[in-house]
Amino acid sequence: xxxxxxxxxxxxxxALVGPTAVGKSDAALALAQELHAEIVSCDSMQxxxxxxxxxxxxxxxxxxxxxxxMIDVVDPSRALTAAGFQxxxxxxxxxxxxxxxxxxxxxxSGLYFRAVVDELRFPPRDARVKTNLESEALRLGAAALHERxxxxxxxxxxxxxxxxxxRTVRALEVIEITGRPFSAGYSWRYHSxxxxxxxxxxxxxxxxxxRIALRVEAMLGxxxxxxxxxxxxxxxxxxxxxxLGYKQILEAPEGAGRADLGxxxxxxxxxxxxxxxxxxxADPRVRWLDGSDxxxxxxxxxxxxxxxxxx
Numbered sequence: 001x002x003x004x005x006x007x008x009x010x011x012x013x014x015a016l017v018g019p020t021a022v023g024k025s026d027a028a029l030a031l032a033q034e035l036h037a038e039i040v041s042c043d044s045m046q047x048x049x050x051x052x053x054x055x056x057x058x059x060x061x062x063x064x065x066x067x068x069x070m071i072d073v074v075d076p077s078r079a080l081t082a083a084g085f086q087x088x089x090x091x092x093x094x095x096x097x098x099x100x101x102x103x104x105x106x107x108x109s110g111l112y113f114r115a116v117v118d119e120l121r122f123p124p125r126d127a128r129v130k131t132n133l134e135s136e137a138l139r140l141g142a143a144a145l146h147e148r149x150x151x152x153x154x155x156x157x158x159x160x161x162x163x164x165x166x167r168t169v170r171a172l173e174v175i176e177i178t179g180r181p182f183s184a185g186y187s188w189r190y191h192s193x194x195x196x197x198x199x200x201x202x203x204x205x206x207x208x209x210x211r212i213a214l215r216v217e218a219m220l221g222x223x224x225x226x227x228x229x230x231x232x233x234x235x236x237x238x239x240x241x242x243x244l245g246y247k248q249i250l251e252a253p254e255g256a257g258r259a260d261l262g263x264x265x266x267x268x269x270x271x272x273x274x275x276x277x278x279x280x281x282a283d284p285r286v287r288w289l290d291g292s293d294x295x296x297x298x299x300x301x302x303x304x305x306x307x308x309x310x311x
Contacts, residue, residue: 011097013194014304015042015105017113017280018201019273020056020244021211023291027201027300028106029062034301035104038067038096040089042107042116045243047085048076050231053224054245056215069096076231079239083122086115093194102304110279117198119191123174123182133169133176134238142168149175155183166242190285197304200280201291209270216245216265220258225249244269 014037016028032039041047045055049072058068069092074080089105093116096103107113114120137145142165149171150157160167171182203211228249232241241250248264249256280286287303289296 010193010195011093011103013093013103013105013117013196015113015117015196015198016201016300017042017105017198017286018108018291019208019276019280020108020269021215021273022201022203022208023211023297024106024108024201025056025058025062027291027297028104029058029066030297031300031304032066032104035102035304037102037104038069038099040092040096040103040105040116041068041070042089042105042109042113044080044082044085044107044109044112045240046071046107047073047080048240048243049074050227051076051240051243051246053219053222053227054243056219067096076240077235077237079237081122081125081239082111082115082120085112086120086122089116090193108276108280110276117193117196118189119193124177126173126177129176130169130173133172134165137165137169145169145172148172149182153181153183156181159183166238190283192285196285198283198285198287199300199303200286200288201297202277202288203291207292208273212269212273213266216262216269219245220262220265225258225261244272 014035016024016031018024028039031037039058041058043055045051046057047070048055051057057071062068063071070085070089073088089112093103105113105116115122133145143162145165145168146157146160146162149160149168152175153171156171160171162168174180174182224245228246231246232250236246236250241247245265248268249261252261252264289300291297
């Protein structure tokens with residue numbers, strides 16, 4: 001891709017999104033080589049150093065084939081927020097464009113993807129308020145705090161699952177700091193920061209679920225349990241501990257083995273994949289392709305070389 005900027009003068013950015021285990025990484029690697037693109041990971045957990053197996057992080061050999069960005073940018077003892085991710089990823093994209101290459105965003109972390117490509121602004125933070133709310137969540141449970149949020153900001157509560165304590169705490173933190181509803185602090189309008197082309201990969205549910213089960217089994221076989229426990233012993237932030245696989249391992253009863261952990265991780269991953277499908281399915285910019293169709297994948301490069309329709 002010789003020209004990084006489109007007709008509007010904005011940077012031309014391509015993206016490949018979709019649920020976990022759908023085949024994004026392999027498709028992106030082939031596409032990036034074809035188009036001389038550089039990959040920007042939009043997987044919020046691949047940004048953490050040492051969280052390699054459970055995030056299906058690209059291997060050193062793959063990273064030698066194509067430059068990858070937003071991989072290993074922060075220690076898991078620290079939390080990388082969506083706002084922090086936004087700044088780092090946008091700097092990476094600007095650098096790629098300056099080199100005359102195509103930035104190719106790849107991943108399934110919906111909020112982080114939108115933080116990068118849309119004009120999202122993030123409300124303030126207060127460590128003391130957050131700590132107090134987290135203590136309440138531990139004492140009362142995530143559902144109780146979610147019920148409080150429902151009374152203060154029904155719109156935000158409707159967007160957050162009752163069991164998602166981290167996001168509930170964040171919403172209540174903003175309300176306490178600003179005195180305004182959390183939902184008022186975000187603009188959820190699809191307003192692209194770049195000249196953006198987004199493709200999504202999908203597969204039939206039974207096929208996707210089979211791939212998820214195989215991936216989890218392979219991760220456990222590759223040493224995910226030892227990786228998770230080793231990182232936890234050195235210190236992991238609350239955000240990093242929420243990563244799929246790591247969370248289930250670290251919260252499992254003492255003595256739990258692969259046979260116990262596998263089904264739990266598979267169930268959680270299937271739930272997450274359904275949420276990803278819903279998130280990206282609501283984005284009108286995404287053009288969906290069958291991830292199991294080699295012809296559809298092979299046609300991605302041609303589609304990106306064609307003139308982009310206004311988005």
